[in-house]
Amino acid sequence: GENVEQHPSTLSVQEGDSAVIKCTYSDSASNYFPWYKQELGKGPQLIIDIRSNVGEKKDQRIAVTLNKTAKHFSLHITETQPEDSAVYFCAAPLKAAGNKLTFGGGTRVLVKP
Amino acid sequence: SAVISQKPSRDICQRGTSLTIQCQVDSQVTMMFWYRQQPGQSLTLIATANQGSEATYESGFVIDKFPISRPNLTFSTLTVSNMSPEDSSIYLCSVRDGREKLFFGSGTQLSVL
Numbered sequence: 417g418e419n420v421e422q423h424p425s426t427l428s429v430q431e432g433d434s435a436v437i438k439c440t441y442s443d444s445a446s447n448y449f450p451w452y453k454q455e456l457g458k459g460p461q462l463i464i465d466i467r468s469n470v471g472e473k474k475d476q477r478i479a480v481t482l483n484k485t486a487k488h489f490s491l492h493i494t495e496t497q498p499e500d501s502a503v504y505f506c507a508a509p510l511k512a513a514g515n516k517l518t519f520g521g522g523t524r525v526l527v528k529p
Numbered sequence: 530s531a532v533i534s535q536k537p538s539r540d541i542c543q544r545g546t547s548l549t550i551q552c553q554v555d556s557q558v559t560m561m562f563w564y565r566q567q568p569g570q571s572l573t574l575i576a577t578a579n580q581g582s583e584a585t586y587e588s589g590f591v592i593d594k595f596p597i598s599r600p601n602l603t604f605s606t607l608t609v610s611n612m613s614p615e616d617s618s619i620y621l622c623s624v625r626d627g628r629e630k631l632f633f634g635s636g637t638q639l640s641v642l
Contacts, residue, residue, distance in 0.1 A: 448629045450630070450631065452633075457638070458635055458636070459533075459535075459621055459633035459634050459635045459636045460572065460621070460633045461633070462530075462630060462631070462632060465629075465630065505571060505572065507631075509629075513574075516562075516574060516577075517574075517631055519571045519572045519573075520571065521570075521571050522570075522571050
């Protein structure tokens, strides 16, 4: 069926190292790919997004890459800091969901000082 | 981006009762949505709140259980009716800003005893 799969479900990194989260999607017509960060007790916050007409987008320590052929996109966090510890969600619009955003299962990131 | 205020932020309710959650946006928005996030899980769309007409519910969600109001372009309510412990979740209001960016409120943490 149509879905968005996210890996890994948990990720533990040492402060200063990089973290990479990958999502795959099933609908080749999907054209918008956001990433959200959710801290404990808060709603998800949009941190970066990319449209299908570009392959990479960067904002300070975070970047998103998109491979439309393979139907996957990834979030890269460099020089991780303890405040990067949170749950991260990817999403994509799927035709089967009326082109509404469908979310991945989430990745719990823990940055160890 | 729009500022989304949601209340209550949390509540503990008895089984069989109902709770109404309010969502206020600081600007007029066309698209408003309600999501549920079960403990440790991803985000699931409950319904699209349509201004001046009945909400559009996703598969698995019904109006009798989750009645929604949307009296104007800045306000919506979600009621969780006849609650059971299985309804314990975070409920999130969200708005679409322009064509595709989705923003979330801070959520309502509901616990049903």
